Every structure is written in structure tokens, then in C-alpha cells.
Amino acid sequence: MASALLSTGLFVPLKNRGETGGFCLWNSRSSIHGELLSKANLVKREISSDARGRLVIASVLGRKVTRRETVVPDPDYRIPVVLLGMAGGLAYTNNLLPAAPVGLLGLLLLFQTTRVRFVFDDEALEVKVGEELQQSGENVFVGGKNRWKYSTFVNWELWWPNFPVLVYFKETQTKPEGQVHFFPVIFNGKQLYDVMVERAGPSKTSGPK
Structure with missing residues (x-):
């Protein structure tokens, strides 16, 4: 049994390596171990993107x-x-x-546009701040992290297609009965609509023109 687990050429005389006498442990890997290593060597670290912008990674198996x-x-x-x-x-x-209130709202949104970002990763939408995309902390209205998985989205809308002003979505992650969120569209409306359709499914509203 032991000999079956060991690869051939396990022991090589030292004289074959320029030494005299004795033996050297030349290859102590078992056939199973060697097979795993050979599979591991097949792992591709090259990442390519397809037409939809998805990343394809080859796994060990x-x-x-x-x-x-x-x-x-x-x-x-x-x-x-x-x-x-x-x-x-x-x-x-x-x-x-x-x-006065219209001007203050304009100044607030101007400031927020310079710092707030919607980040759509592989599994969730997250609100982050700054060029370094730092964490935005807890939601000031309903609590919890400003990160919601696409799988919990019940519905979403973008008002209005020709000049997007508000984006609305309802999710069940914050609470089982559903939590509604409204955000001013201070982002590129076309990009926002396209990624929402891809990640969260279709909406009843048409895309921005």
C-alpha cells in the first residue's frame, strides 16, 4: 500500500548528484499529492471580461x-x-x-453629488462616500448598513425617464415586510438604469433617453 502511494524515482543515489554514498530524498510527494498540485497549477490568474462586463475566473477544479x-x-x-x-x-x-429652501436644497445636492457614490458590486448595491469609496456608516432613517443585496429587491423605479430625478426601490433585507428607499438621481441616469436592470431585474419604467 505504501509503495502504491509513492511516485517512482523516490530515492536517488547521491552519487548521481555528484556526491558519494548514501541516498537522497529526491521526490517525497505522493501520487495523490502530486495530482492535486498538478491541478493547482492549472489555476488561471488571468481575468477576462465578456461582453456584459462579467469577470470569468478559472477555479482549481x-x-x-x-x-x-x-x-x-x-x-x-x-x-x-x-x-x-x-x-x-x-x-x-x-x-x-x-x-431660500430651493437654494439650500440645491447646495445640499451639489455637495452630495461631489461625494456620494452608488457602488454596484457582484451581489449588492452599496452607498459609499468620497473618491476612495469609504463606508457611509449606518442609514440615518432606518438604521443598518447602506448596503442591500439585489436578491432582496422587490421593486424599483426611476422617475422620470427623460430627466431622471428620483430612484426608488423596495427591499426586504432591512425588514421582512419591505423597506422603501428614495434617492435623488445625482448620478448618470443611463448608467444607473442599465446596471439596475442587469442586477435587480426589469422595471416598469423605461430607460432614460
């Missing part, structure tokens, strides 16, 4: 594991610019009372 690439939609400043323009127009016509 030769099976392919498909992972989708991380997508971060570009920031879009149209909404804060429009709000600030409206505030300026209201102030110009001496409508200071409505101009």
Missing part, C-alpha cells in the same frame, strides 16, 4: 466562476444646477421665501 464587475455610475450635476438656477430666478423676482 477547472470549473468557471462568473463574477460581475463593480460599477460606479458617474456623478451628474444637472439636478443641483437646476435647483440653484430656480433659486436664483426666484430671488431675482423678489420671491425670497421660496428661493
